[in-house]
Amino acid sequence: MKNIIRVTGAVNKVNPANPPDCLEEIKGLLAELSGRQSDIVVFPALSLCSPSCGNLFSNAALLEQCAGALEELQRTAAALPAYLLAGLAVEQSGRAVSAVAVLHGGRLVGLVPALDAPAPLAQPSSLPHLPQEGLADGDPAEMPFLPPDAVFRCGELRFMVAACDPARLFAAAARAADSGCDLLILPAYAPAYAGLIDQVRRDARAASRTAGCAVLVVNGGIGDTSSPHVYCGFAGLYECGEEIAFRGAGYESFACTGDLDLDILRAGLREAAEPPGTGMPHRPGRAVFAAQAGAHTGLLREVNACPWIPRERPEDYLCELFDLQVRSLVCRMENVGITKLLLGVSGGLDSTAALLVSAAAMDVLGLPRENILAVTMPGFGTSDRTYYNALRLPEALGASCRDIPIRQAVQLHLEEIGHTGKLDITYENAQARERTQILLDLSNALSGLVVGTGDLSEAALGFCTFAGDQISNYNVNICIPKSVLRRLVDTLADRERIEGVADILRDILDTPISPELLPLSDSGDIRQRTEDILGPYALHDFFLYYFLRYRMRPSKIFRYACTAFEGELEPDFIRQKLALFLKKFCAGQFKRAAAPDCAGITRVNLCAHNHYIPSDLDPSALLAELDRIV
Numbered sequence: 001m002k003n004i005i006r007v008t009g010a011v012n013k014v015n016p017a018n019p020p021d022c023l024e025e026i027k028g029l030l031a032e033l034s035g036r037q038s039d040i041v042v043f044p045a046l047s048l049c050s051p052s053c054g055n056l057f058s059n060a061a062l063l064e065q066c067a068g069a070l071e072e073l074q075r076t077a078a079a080l081p082a083y084l085l086a087g088l089a090v091e092q093s094g095r096a097v098s099a100v101a102v103l104h105g106g107r108l109v110g111l112v113p114a115l116d117a118p119a120p121l122a123q124p125s126s127l128p129h130l131p132q133e134g135l136a137d138g139d140p141a142e143m144p145f146l147p148p149d150a151v152f153r154c155g156e157l158r159f160m161v162a163a164c165d166p167a168r169l170f171a172a173a174a175r176a177a178d179s180g181c182d183l184l185i186l187p188a189y190a191p192a193y194a195g196l197i198d199q200v201r202r203d204a205r206a207a208s209r210t211a212g213c214a215v216l217v218v219n220g221g222i223g224d225t226s227s228p229h230v231y232c233g234f235a236g237l238y239e240c241g242e243e244i245a246f247r248g249a250g251y252e253s254f255a256c257t258g259d260l261d262l263d264i265l266r267a268g269l270r271e272a273a274e275p276p277g278t279g280m281p282h283r284p285g286r287a288v289f290a291a292q293a294g295a296h297t298g299l300l301r302e303v304n305a306c307p308w309i310p311r312e313r314p315e316d317y318l319c320e321l322f323d324l325q326v327r328s329l330v331c332r333m334e335n336v337g338i339t340k341l342l343l344g345v346s347g348g349l350d351s352t353a354a355l356l357v358s359a360a361a362m363d364v365l366g367l368p369r370e371n372i373l374a375v376t377m378p379g380f381g382t383s384d385r386t387y388y389n390a391l392r393l394p395e396a397l398g399a400s401c402r403d404i405p406i407r408q409a410v411q412l413h414l415e416e417i418g419h420t421g422k423l424d425i426t427y428e429n430a431q432a433r434e435r436t437q438i439l440l441d442l443s444n445a446l447s448g449l450v451v452g453t454g455d456l457s458e459a460a461l462g463f464c465t466f467a468g469d470q471i472s473n474y475n476v477n478i479c480i481p482k483s484v485l486r487r488l489v490d491t492l493a494d495r496e497r498i499e500g501v502a503d504i505l506r507d508i509l510d511t512p513i514s515p516e517l518l519p520l521s522d523s524g525d526i527r528q529r530t531e532d533i534l535g536p537y538a539l540h541d542f543f544l545y546y547f548l549r550y551r552m553r554p555s556k557i558f559r560y561a562c563t564a565f566e567g568e569l570e571p572d573f574i575r576q577k578l579a580l581f582l583k584k585f586c587a588g589q590f591k592r593a594a595a596p597d598c599a600g601i602t603r604v605n606l607c608a609h610n611h612y613i614p615s616d617l618d619p620s621a622l623l624a625e626l627d628r629i630v
Helices: 019-035 051-058 060-079 166-178 196-211 262-272 314-336 349-365 384-397 407-416 425-446 456-461 482-495 501-509 530-534 537-549 554-564 571-587 620-627
Strands: 004-011 040-042 083-092 095-104 107-113 151-154 157-161 183-188 214-219 234-239 242-248 254-261 289-291 341-344 372-376 400-403 449-452
Touching: 004 019, 004 214, 004 234, 004 242, 019 060, 019 083, 019 254, 040 183, 040 214, 051 060, 051 095, 060 083, 060 095, 060 107, 083 183, 095 289, 157 166, 166 183, 166 196, 166 214, 196 214, 196 234, 196 242, 234 254, 234 262, 242 254, 254 262, 314 349, 314 449, 314 482, 341 349, 341 425, 349 372, 349 384, 349 449, 349 482, 349 501, 372 384, 372 425, 384 400, 384 501, 407 425, 425 449, 456 482, 456 537, 456 571, 482 501, 482 537, 530 537, 530 571, 537 554, 537 571, 554 571, 554 620, 571 620
Parallel strands: 004 040, 040 083, 151 289, 157 183, 183 214, 341 372, 341 449, 372 400
Antiparallel strands: 004 254, 083 095, 095 107, 151 157, 214 234, 234 242
16 A cells, blocks of 8 residues: 555635734644644645735735744644645745745745735835745755746655646646646635536546546635635545545635545556657656655545446446447447347346347347347256246347257267266356357358357456357447446336336346356255355456556555455455456456457456456466465
8 A cells, every 4th residue: 555645635714814823723733633644735825824815915014924924834844744735925026926835844845836826916125035944955045936847756646736726727737747747736715606616626526537647626715704705615635537535615624635546546647648659758857855655544535346337427327338338239230231139148137238238229220129039048057037037038128039958969069078977167168158159050040140248257257168158249248347237237127118127127136146057956046156156246346447447456456445345345355355356367368368349338348459468377476465465
């Protein structure tokens, strides 16, 4: 967890034109924050005086009090092993301007001028000078001003300060990303209006996603004057389009703390960057000051147990995902001139999703659903429940059905190759390959296209039969993990208006996941339950997301999983299943390398154009790193 940086946005209650009172509020907040182990603490622009001072900014007495408050803040922050940023009015070339003081361990690193100085300019005859001790470059300068594009380092995280109105957030984020920064800090003091906070939250999410850097917005205003504006303090931390922490609209001083993850940020930066070979090499600017990040207890960020589905409007996302599945299949059918589809239906989740996609594709093309041939191929482990659902669903959807039992053909094949009848991998795979042979031969006879049903979870774990259910003409599920397919089918069940279909879908969702390749128990129950063998698909899908999307090391994935599944799964169980995931992920690459065509419709997938590892990769290095977890 070394790449975790803890960031706090703090909004102090102000007393206009009274820096000592503003300072006392800041000191009180710092005392409360002493146990949070923050690496960076940020107060708003003009947090030591407030912009409502108006013409008083032309008074040297006010600026002198600001300078004195900053000196006192330095002494207070001497014991704080973190960056501390606070805004105030200072003199620059005989004029009063808004700037942000950057402190570390009580040392004044420098002053970053505001990009759009909200304070009135002033030219008094005599203005105070700030203390010079601790300049970053050690030069005897009149004022410790830094350039507006100054870059600072906290551990491996690079950040930039841009004190400006939140309306300029996108431009500031783009400039920070161009400088190679991982975090843009935006201390602000914008007047409130109805809708401002929601707008800033939307903009910050969008800016953090498109620029590939995190965004911290800290807007002041608690306790300020009510004329000619009203102010409303708030603070929010954003990372790759997600809101990590937010707090605001209160009446007293408050702090908002969250953890940034550099692995996630760097992945966002890769995604936001131009495609390889189309732009100039990235040359980040040199940091003017660097400090080490501290150690943290716990994790101050929400970790979603299903990171594949966004928190906001999840049903809209799932419907869009389904539409992309349909669109991809429609394009393939139109481009190759195919009007018939074939797929094996088992009464399970994956084939159900693929059948729903196929039915929707026929509707888009204006073709009859009878052009879908849904083939049921009961084998040695097929249960009555899945068998009848496999027959009922295609009929309810208006598809053509065909029932072709495979027990006799597989038994004959096993005898021909000298198999003893042992319930081993040969016994299981022979059934999967027989089903695929039937579908491919039928597609030749009918000039149709075999729709693949396998999902991303099975591909990641290699839990499919090579040259069996791994093969098809076109796969519509392969980019969607099992846990998301379950949510997708559940959402479609709510939308389905054909009589009886929703009830069948609900029963399929309640059926245990199983390849049904082993005989049933004496009581007729499914003996082979996939999640009893592998562990919960939700857990493996979680591993896969963080392993692929953010390239996290195994020990960090383990920590994240422990947070996401706290109270549900024990850490030892999570560690065992993560080791299993890593072994199976590497061992299953040879199957993914020979995968059929598909469309990459999710951000994270294992399509050949997005992902490659050798098929004979040894997972020892990954497992060794996991073994070092204490």
